[in-house]
Amino acid sequence: MKLVDVRFHAPRGLEEALALLEGLKDARVMAGGTDLLVDIKQGLREVRDIVSLHRIAELKGIEDEGDRLRIGALVTVRELASNAAVAKHIPALADAARSMASEQIRSIATIGGNISSAVPSADLPPPLIAADAGVELESSRSARRMSLLEFFTGPRETVCLATELLRSVVIPLPPPNTGISYFRFTLREASALAVASVACRITLKSGVVDRATVVLGAVAPTPILANKASRSLLGKNPSAELFREAASHAKEEAKPISDIRGCVWHRKELVHVLTQRALAEALERALGKAEVAE
Amino acid sequence: MPAPRKKRTAFAAIGTSVPNVDAVDKVTGRAKYGADHDRKGQLYGRVKYSEHPHALILSIDVSRAVNLSGVRAVLTHADIPGENSFGTAVPHQVVLCSEKVRYLGDVVAIVAADSEEIAAKAVESITVKYKILPVVSDPVEALSPRSPAVHAGGNLCVHQKVRKGDVGTGFSQSEVVLEREYATQKVEHAYMEPEAVLAEPGENGGITVTGSVQNLYSIRRGLARVLALPLGRVRVRQATLGGSFGGKDEAMTALCCRAALLALKTGRPVKMVNTRENSMRESYKRHPYRMKYKVGADRRGFLKAMEITIHADAGAYAAMSPFVTWRSTVQATGPYVVPNVRTDVYAAYTNNCYTSAMRGFGSPQVCFGSESLMDELAEKLGMDPLEVRLKNTLRGRSTTATGQKLNHTVSVGEALLNVTKKGRFLKTRASNRKHNERSHPKKGVGISCSYRGVSLGAEGVDAAGVTVSLQTDGSVVASSGLVDMGQGAATTISLMVAEELGVTVDRIRFLGADTSRLPDSGPTVASRTSFMAGQAARRACKEIVERIRPVASEVLGCPVDSLLFRNNWVSHSTERTRRGPGSRKAGRGRAGRKRLRLGELASLCFARGVSLFAHGWYRAPATSWDERTGQGDAYFTFVYGANLAEVEVDTETGTVRVTRFVSSHDVGRVLNLNGARGQVYGGVAMGLGYALFEEYAEQDGRPSLENFDEYLLPTVSDVPETEIVFIENPDRLGPYGAKSLGEPACEIAAPAIANAVCDALGMRVRELPLTLERVRLGRGLSRKEKRGSAGP
Numbered sequence A: 001m002k003l004v005d006v007r008f009h010a011p012r013g014l015e016e017a018l019a020l021l022e023g024l025k026d027a028r029v030m031a032g033g034t035d036l037l038v039d040i041k042q043g044l045r046e047v048r049d050i051v052s053l054h055r056i057a058e059l060k061g062i063e064d065e066g067d068r069l070r071i072g073a074l075v076t077v078r079e080l081a082s083n084a085a086v087a088k089h090i091p092a093l094a095d096a097a098r099s100m101a102s103e104q105i106r107s108i109a110t111i112g113g114n115i116s117s118a119v120p121s122a123d124l125p126p127p128l129i130a131a132d133a134g135v136e137l138e139s140s141r142s143a144r145r146m147s148l149l150e151f152f153t154g155p156r157e158t159v160c161l162a163t164e165l166l167r168s169v170v171i172p173l174p175p176p177n178t179g180i181s182y183f184r185f186t187l188r189e190a191s192a193l194a195v196a197s198v199a200c201r202i203t204l205k206s207g208v209v210d211r212a213t214v215v216l217g218a219v220a221p222t223p224i225l226a227n228k229a230s231r232s233l234l235g236k237n238p239s240a241e242l243f244r245e246a247a248s249h250a251k252e253e254a255k256p257i258s259d260i261r262g263c264v265w266h267r268k269e270l271v272h273v274l275t276q277r278a279l280a281e282a283l284e285r286a287l288g289k290a291e292v293a294e
Numbered sequence B: 001m002p003a004p005r006k007k008r009t010a011f012a013a014i015g016t017s018v019p020n021v022d023a024v025d026k027v028t029g030r031a032k033y034g035a036d037h038d039r040k041g042q043l044y045g046r047v048k049y050s051e052h053p054h055a056l057i058l059s060i061d062v063s064r065a066v067n068l069s070g071v072r073a074v075l076t077h078a079d080i081p082g083e084n085s086f087g088t089a090v091p092h093q094v095v096l097c098s099e100k101v102r103y104l105g106d107v108v109a110i111v112a113a114d115s116e117e118i119a120a121k122a123v124e125s126i127t128v129k130y131k132i133l134p135v136v137s138d139p140v141e142a143l144s145p146r147s148p149a150v151h152a153g154g155n156l157c158v159h160q161k162v163r164k165g166d167v168g169t170g171f172s173q174s175e176v177v178l179e180r181e182y183a184t185q186k187v188e189h190a191y192m193e194p195e196a197v198l199a200e201p202g203e204n205g206g207i208t209v210t211g212s213v214q215n216l217y218s219i220r221r222g223l224a225r226v227l228a229l230p231l232g233r234v235r236v237r238q239a240t241l242g243g244s245f246g247g248k249d250e251a252m253t254a255l256c257c258r259a260a261l262l263a264l265k266t267g268r269p270v271k272m273v274n275t276r277e278n279s280m281r282e283s284y285k286r287h288p289y290r291m292k293y294k295v296g297a298d299r300r301g302f303l304k305a306m307e308i309t310i311h312a313d314a315g316a317y318a319a320m321s322p323f324v325t326w327r328s329t330v331q332a333t334g335p336y337v338v339p340n341v342r343t344d345v346y347a348a349y350t351n352n353c354y355t356s357a358m359r360g361f362g363s364p365q366v367c368f369g370s371e372s373l374m375d376e377l378a379e380k381l382g383m384d385p386l387e388v389r390l391k392n393t394l395r396g397r398s399t400t401a402t403g404q405k406l407n408h409t410v411s412v413g414e415a416l417l418n419v420t421k422k423g424r425f426l427k428t429r430a431s432n433r434k435h436n437e438r439s440h441p442k443k444g445v446g447i448s449c450s451y452r453g454v455s456l457g458a459e460g461v462d463a464a465g466v467t468v469s470l471q472t473d474g475s476v477v478a479s480s481g482l483v484d485m486g487q488g489a490a491t492t493i494s495l496m497v498a499e500e501l502g503v504t505v506d507r508i509r510f511l512g513a514d515t516s517r518l519p520d521s522g523p524t525v526a527s528r529t530s531f532m533a534g535q536a537a538r539r540a541c542k543e544i545v546e547r548i549r550p551v552a553s554e555v556l557g558c559p560v561d562s563l564l565f566r567n568n569w570v571s572h573s574t575e576r577t578r579r580g581p582g583s584r585k586a587g588r589g590r591a592g593r594k595r596l597r598l599g600e601l602a603s604l605c606f607a608r609g610v611s612l613f614a615h616g617w618y619r620a621p622a623t624s625w626d627e628r629t630g631q632g633d634a635y636f637t638f639v640y641g642a643n644l645a646e647v648e649v650d651t652e653t654g655t656v657r658v659t660r661f662v663s664s665h666d667v668g669r670v671l672n673l674n675g676a677r678g679q680v681y682g683g684v685a686m687g688l689g690y691a692l693f694e695e696y697a698e699q700d701g702r703p704s705l706e707n708f709d710e711y712l713l714p715t716v717s718d719v720p721e722t723e724i725v726f727i728e729n730p731d732r733l734g735p736y737g738a739k740s741l742g743e744p745a746c747e748i749a750a751p752a753i754a755n756a757v758c759d760a761l762g763m764r765v766r767e768l769p770l771t772l773e774r775v776r777l778g779r780g781l782s783r784k785e786k787r788g789s790a791g792p
């Protein structure tokens, strides 16, 4: 494959990038390129113009804004995996980042790309959704924000318009006694996509579950909330029994398909197992037992 | 038991640990692989693949392709000057299909154009009309008389057999009889470098091809046949190979023939480089086997009889199937004394991707079969897996399944004891049992062992040549008809040259192979290179030494038999052995010199007209085979090995982690410790992929995957550290006693892992790979696979 007929644009700032996107028809945005270039090679995308974001300083960096973290779209997966603020406040996001791909890919793959490509097996969205993350979109004419859950509309489909950029991801700092966890299952240790994944969040209040979120990845067209599973936890004393029950709901709520990585049966089994493990870890973190990594 | 490592003071270079001689070139990008060769004015070749696994060709329309600007040639079967097929065993593999396509990797037309993009466009514009035929996809059904025929002569590619004693009698003497079926999957070599070739028309009307070729001489024969050229005008040169594992033979012959046809037609160099997708689609794989084992033993655990029936899927063409299945037939019982044996191996044509040589060459399948069987037998007898093996292993003077009496040190028992001692097999097994009663994940430990015939055996002509040229400055140029494909042959052969000539390895330059400059040495397969090329190299060196010794003796004034060649010097050894340990205090010669640089000696010899060049030729000792009875001295010698694996199995998800691995092999003699270890590490990694991940799945002749995102190879994170115990029982025939290692290192890794997994599960899984579903359910789930519909 050669990108002979493609025009490559490298705007120096956000404004210039947005103006380019406004002016060009069918331009593709490129961050790390780890998804985009594969798509182009496989002929999934016809491309005439590539607008690369790599020079845009406004999209870089992780900001601790007191009550929330703001993560620029160009922050790499490697930075997420090693950032102190992320490790302190949302260790599950660091876990997800560390579990992804390989060192080489993590060093160029970005959070914005991982979210925007909207692949059902992507690793960062489930823990982000469990953490109530929102996204900020911007075009040269307007800016909007929404919850990350609303951002996805289908496999490889989002609300993001061709003239818009995902600018940043905003995560409210979790309240006290909250634990978030992420578990995924892959066919080999490294450099493999999730066959099924589960992110859980538990907030405790006087020993009972006050808030709970169970997010499932790779088992539906988009990351989904397992609402029944989440509700079944509310107001209860956490226990292995309770988690098993919630996991059974999650298994019912998963809507996987069979593909080369796994069949419906196996994916549902995995949701059942992973939900229990993820809930147990979320609980441990909520109780403050788990040591924060790094 | 003998110490695993013997003293090696007798050698200067042999047995040391040196980095590969080509390592620096490879890591600095200086090495030129197949795709790195370019010529001015070259064209780019592309193939038009068959669109159906099985169909008759009604018409081929290339008119639109021909008219595209930048297209220089579009060729079909009608443009072939010679035969339209090649093949070592059965010359029926088609270069450009004329009447029929037999698998999706068959090629109907080829294009040469100014750029890859134009060539790709041209290929798309070729239209072929087909009459679709029913697809033959199952090797057992293929042999039913009702099956459609892939080839005119029917679907039986080959039937190999062994008959020893009488299995009926054997089973009647048995108190325990087990019948089991095992299956292995189709796997891809997965060499890092996809096939690449540059074909250049020669000044003499001939052709030169340079590329990623493993077996130069079979490829040259194919080229000569297809191009109707004498062998002397076909030159095949080997580029640095980015891995092969048996995979760059027929697949490369096809590519070379196509590039050469285009080059001769256009009069210009033509380059063809496979994409990974093309390579996966077209290049041959390892045979999937379906194996029925019936075994009988008495109550004490001694084997009485084995009856084995195997069906191998040969795919669309014979390629090496007759030879691969022959080795399976010889080794199918495993390394055990079995008085009565009846083995039948059938290879059948289907419309699946064809299968041929791959590291192990018919052994990984039967190793999985026989080693699973021994564990099952042990359980049935109430013995442990080690006990039942040790009772039955081959020993010195034992007779193999083919009636061959082993007259060398047989060390399969020694290898088993090595790995079980290091891995504390029985203790670990017992403590795992306790652990598994209450804890999770489940733990298991498993062992495996094998014997393996060295080199080609009775399956083919077995001889090889090496040339050695001593330069007047004492440096050396060596080249070999057996090639380096990443396995380290260049280094091993250099070490042997260093040993014989008394030069240091850095003074030796090992050249890539070239059919016009070296004699046909047969294929670089069957773990035969160190052995065969090694012996040839030694002969060449010995010849040179014989010629230059008289000159040295004259200059140093000492008898020829007291000369010591070492470290680029020739000296007068005070000890009267040429091979004595490095003696520094050489006596002063008559001419007043006590030692001489090898370069000086070479210059003196050159000035006197003494030849400093020699060609060494080595023919393997005799083997024998009776086709009718399936009996004979199949191989001139054998190697032995054993593996041990420990695993953890998450029975809730099906994940298997290999946590420890111990490997012991009798290699005769370690030539290069670094290289030997590399063979074992790589072999274990490859065997682990075979056990747990890899499967080239096909449905009705169509592959379910096309690249490494879905064909899962193990990564470094999946492979445990491997502990190695080498055994050195020098072989009477091998160079310095060396035998072989490349394939043995790979063939028994999967059965050790499988036995460990089954130990952890307390349940037998009889199919590879041990996918999650098989580990959880004991069987695979059938499903319609949709490519990438849940993820990218």
Ligand SMILES: Cc1cc2nc3c(=O)[nH]c(=O)nc-3n(C[C@H](O)[C@H](O)[C@H](O)COP(=O)(O)OP(=O)(O)OC[C@H]3O[C@@H](n4cnc5c(N)ncnc54)[C@H](O)[C@@H]3O)c2cc1C
Residues within 6 Å of the ligand: A028, A029, A030, A031, A032, A033, A034, A035, A036, A037, A038, A053, A073, A074, A077, A099, A100, A101, A102, A105, A108, A109, A110, A111, A112, A113, A114, A115, A116, A117, A121, A122, A123, A124, A160, A164, A165, A166, A167, A191, A192, A193, A194
């Ligand atoms: C070998 C390999 C292994 C992988 N393993 C994993 C894994 O384990 N887990 C996983 O989740 N993913 C994995 N991936 C997929 C990929 O690496 C990640 O999804 C990565 O985060 C994508 O980021 P990127 O910056 O490379 O995106 P790009 O490829 O640059 O972009 C991806 C898509 O998002 C769009 N886009 C990018 N940035 C923006 C923006 N700011 N605004 C709007 N649109 C934007 C692009 O137009 C494109 O459509 C793997 C990929 C490879 C090649």
